[in-house]
Amino acid sequence: MLHRVTAYEQAGSVSGMALGQILAGPATALDAPGRLLLVSAGTCLAGCVALFAVPAIHTLGRAAPREAGEPGTPDGP
Numbered sequence: 722m723l724h725r726v727t728a729y730e731q732a733g734s735v736s737g738m739a740l741g742q743i744l745a746g747p748a749t750a751l752d753a754p755g756r757l758l759l760v761s762a763g764t765c766l767a768g769c770v771a772l773f774a775v776p777a778i779h780t781l782g783r784a785a786p787r788e789a790g791e792p793g794t795p796d797g798p
Contacts, residue, residue, distance in 0.1 A: 728755050729778070733768055 724794050740759070748757055 722777065726778055726781065729772055729775070733772070737768070
């Protein structure tokens with residue numbers, strides 16, 4: 722599950738940066754920088770809310786702690 726969440730985060734970050742760079746120039750010509758920062762913050766917030774709306778993400782639970790000597794622990798095989 723953690724890999725899925727990380728994949729969503731990476732995809733959103735990479736596509737969001739590219740889209741932001743494409744739109745930055747034309748957007749500053751249309752409106753004041755302060756207003757654009759507010760729109761940008763709202764867009765980021767909407768993206769976070771959309772990710773948390775995915776059931777596989779908002780129901781993600783903690784893994785049980787591993788005992789020493791189990792595979793995947795520093796002193797395990």
